Amino acid sequence: MSAHPVKTLDSLPLNSVRITGGIWRERMNTNRRATLPYEYRCCEETGRFEALELKWKPGNPRRPHWFWDSDVAKWLEAVAYALQERHDPKIYKMGRRVADLIVSAQQPDGYIHSYFSQLDQEKKFTNLRDLHELYTAGHLIEAAVAWYEATGERDLLDALCRFADLIDRTFGPNPGQIRGYDGHQEIELALVRLYRVTSEKRYLDLARFFVDERGRSPCFFDAEAQARGEKPKYEHAYCQAHRPVRQQKTAEGHAVRAMYLYCAMADLAAETGDRALRKACRDLWDNVTQRRMYAHGGVGSSAQGERFTVDYDLPNEAAYAESCAAIGLVFWAERMLRMERDGRYADVLERALYNNVLASVSRSGAKFFYANPLAVSAHFRNGHGDHVRPTRQPWFWCACCPPNIARILASLPRYIYATEPQAVWVHLYMPSRAEFTCGGVPVSIEQRTEYPWAGRVRIDVEPQRSAKFSVALRIPGWCRDAKLTLNGKSHAFTIKNGYARLSRVWQAGDRLVLDLVMPVEKVHAHPLVTENAGRVALQRGPVLYCFEQCDNGPNLDHITLPECVLPKPARIQNMGGHIVLVAKALQGGCEAWNGALYAVRASRFRAKRVRAIPYGLWGNRKPGEMRVWIRERI
């Protein structure tokens, strides 16, 4: 690979961007005040911190599990992001204690793993396929990088470098090394991150080794299973090991693993300029977003295996759409966006963020969805066929989602802006301020907006002195009519790859006002999504809507929206000032039936006022039915 690295956009460090208001500010505040301390307690009470003391004894019911360290690491990573935004002694103290625990758990050879180090020493690195050993390592590395960036304290980073060095010695193509990789991807993207902060190229090479090995035939997992004395019975596609990654064109297997792999592939494509890898990323992106993604940005439709299935298989009620998978999609989209500079990546990022990710945590910050269905009927069955009504839970036995949600919320400012030497890119619209250098001068930028509830965004550009650079404003894919003024005067623009790019000499006091016309839209799904045949979903801007029983009464599938009716936006009390949609719809099937179960009867509708709320806010009131896709009458 003699190609040059791709010149990607640069993220802004978290301490140079601040979200100043709106829905995400509210969520970040809740995340800091409620979620982070709450999850700390959960880790404490379940034994996840204690596990790192390596003192477990038989009889203690809090027996460490092999993926526990990843929960701790993701929580610590979230804490680090919160500290980057603003120092906070209480949170720092919790984080520092956990960093100490991790460092103290390190073995003389550099190894860190609370399960294997005390419960199964002999089995270290003997079952990469199932036991998440490098997955937890990857999360520890991410936490260490974030902690270092937030605090400047090197001890955890140094410890993880020692662990990474051990992994680098242990895995590789040379004699005496394990030529394999982990069943659950994460180490790959973490090593790229570690490389970026340490400039140690071995870490980048090791990430590439892991990515390149995956899918080689015969499969490492089969040899590994035989070495354990087991029959090599495994579906390789489950962890994307069915063929070399550069040949993969459809998203297969476990959705979170897929997302983390694709993140690493995008990272490596950018770092190495590997065109085949970049092409594979684009192919997989197209497959995911054009065939296998829910309207709320969720991916991985099947509860069995938490996985992708086949094109257009997107059941609403049985939807899995794990919160972690939507978060992984945001991670991947951000990497693709910085590499490809194309608004379609931002469109998906925004879709997942405002809908699936927003829904995954309660407004209180202490209850979480693991799966994110798009319908809950009176007879709800989840993807396993069980009649268990979906409600957000305070914690999970497999608790990957809560700390993942915490870390994406704590790092949200990362997704708003990006820069390159002569340009600043505005990807997302939300009240915020950022500081960076562009066109050779320090620049600050500030957005004031009610987005996503209104489409007007005021952007003040303040270079320290006049300078020439570009401002690239994203014109979202959902928007069909956008207007722009510069210093009060209408400003013509063209859209290229989803961005209006304004190149000029900027000076202090320049003000842009972007008006994104934001009508309510009735969306159809591709006809091969048969579950949605004859149905529409309501969307306004990036926000997908849903109907809840507490607003509309039971039997939501009796609601039918005539083609000629377009719901209207409205503000109501008790919804935090968010925009709801109201309409005069029809309600079918409400006649008296006199005990019959099947009968020849004329279908009749009666008028019914209905209300839809943002999907991201569902399930925060009285539990009941919910439905995104409602019947349309044509």
Place this chain on the structure above:
Amino acid sequence: MSAHPVKTLDSLPLNSVRITGGIWRERMNTNRRATLPYEYRCCEETGRFEALELKWKPGNPRRPHWFWDSDVAKWLEAVAYALQERHDPKIYKMGRRVADLIVSAQQPDGYIHSYFSQLDQEKKFTNLRDLHELYTAGHLIEAAVAWYEATGERDLLDALCRFADLIDRTFGPNPGQIRGYDGHQEIELALVRLYRVTSEKRYLDLARFFVDERGRSPCFFDAEAQARGEKPKYEHAYCQAHRPVRQQKTAEGHAVRAMYLYCAMADLAAETGDRALRKACRDLWDNVTQRRMYAHGGVGSSAQGERFTVDYDLPNEAAYAESCAAIGLVFWAERMLRMERDGRYADVLERALYNNVLASVSRSGAKFFYANPLAVSAHFRNGHGDHVRPTRQPWFWCACCPPNIARILASLPRYIYATEPQAVWVHLYMPSRAEFTCGGVPVSIEQRTEYPWAGRVRIDVEPQRSAKFSVALRIPGWCRDAKLTLNGKSHAFTIKNGYARLSRVWQAGDRLVLDLVMPVEKVHAHPLVTENAGRVALQRGPVLYCFEQCDNGPNLDHITLPECVLPKPARIQNMGGHIVLVAKALQGGCEAWNGALYAVRASRFRAKRVRAIPYGLWGNRKPGEMRVWIRERI
């Protein structure tokens, strides 16, 4: 209980009724020629016969299972019915061998059970809850009664009487007896049958004991579990033991167990005149048929637990609707019909028979459905959430359905007629002849009809000499316009409880012609069956229709039937002369989408000719999608 027995209608013995043509004749022929020998081979090859030799040794992979004897018994019962219709040396020889095997497996104390007798002697009668010990006994008793009635050979019946005597000594309210009952009902109805053929009242009393004990609190199963040293963790409703049967008003738990229980309850209500029991039967009937039954007559909608769930929970694709449960519903309906003389029981019996039961076996007679879904989409998920396309299977590990299907097909003539001293009742219409005594004289009756493909039925009543009696002709619930002629002249009639009753002096050569007007009808489901909101099913006479991919192409849910369109009946080749339905419908969602997954687009329909076939015949051609309930455009 000092009440008098209910004067029920009498069934006709199988050797005095013959189906002479039509769809059921064809199926009975296939059952005799193909299914019975085929299932004999299956039992042989899987070790079910060998098990009765009680010679299993470790190393033999065909280790007996505790419900195997029930499969053998149901097969033998089916053979006995086939022999009652017509002697057949080949089938007799197979049956006789199996009868010998059962007799030879009897222990000195009368006990018969191929699993416990050789594998777990110590555990006899220690886990009634789970191990089906009296369930297999019940099936053996039914087989013995049928074999005796078919052949006059008493040995098997005598053996089973000895077993019943052992059960009678073992179970009961007295000291030293087990005060309990079986987790899977069957012994109860079998004991009533044994009582009827032997006149031994102990058997009736024992059946009543078992039925009365069920649901007593504290639950026998809990004490039984504690005696085994297990925690009594069990959902009593699963086997209808949640409350005394007379207090049960909703059908709960495992559907086949429920049906067999309700059969026994109906039998006992009739034999004893127990009004509370009869009332409970009616309440349960109303709940099942007005809230928990599929349009094809299937019951037990949930794959988890093969069970009833809640009112109106009738998912189409995830439908379980076990073949045995529909067969059990037919058994129960027949008992209710003889007791209540009300056509609504015959309506359900006919619905289950022509649709769910007919579909449960292939036209070849050698492949079977266990579950009977009402829709198969491109992304089919069964009731467990698994992507396993439903196709009829050659056999099952738990093989309850195939021999149950064989025995109902072999005993079909039982359901057509019933008599009482001064009346003959015609419940079902099919080409057939019957002989019986009525009004004190031998009478023969003959039906000629193309039913269910046409509504005209010619009935010749031939008393040996003139005699006064009634002929009660069922006017099916689906029929809204029926005409009758007697000896060529229009004959007025009134309908009472679903029957037109003609009381007169009949003489040889009397001919009735009944015309049941049989339009195609578009059926709606009760609005609370939310899966069918906005959908219609097509029915004509007792036949429910479905759409198959091989007739209509893929994406069946794109088919939309305008309210103004009524499909027309047609005969086509390759469907065995059966009536199909054709219509000019609409097909939505077929536009080019240019790669988008979600978009704002106008919905458009194009005209499409569609064809529906009888549900009972689906899945006999090229596998693909199937759908009963299609979208309606109003």
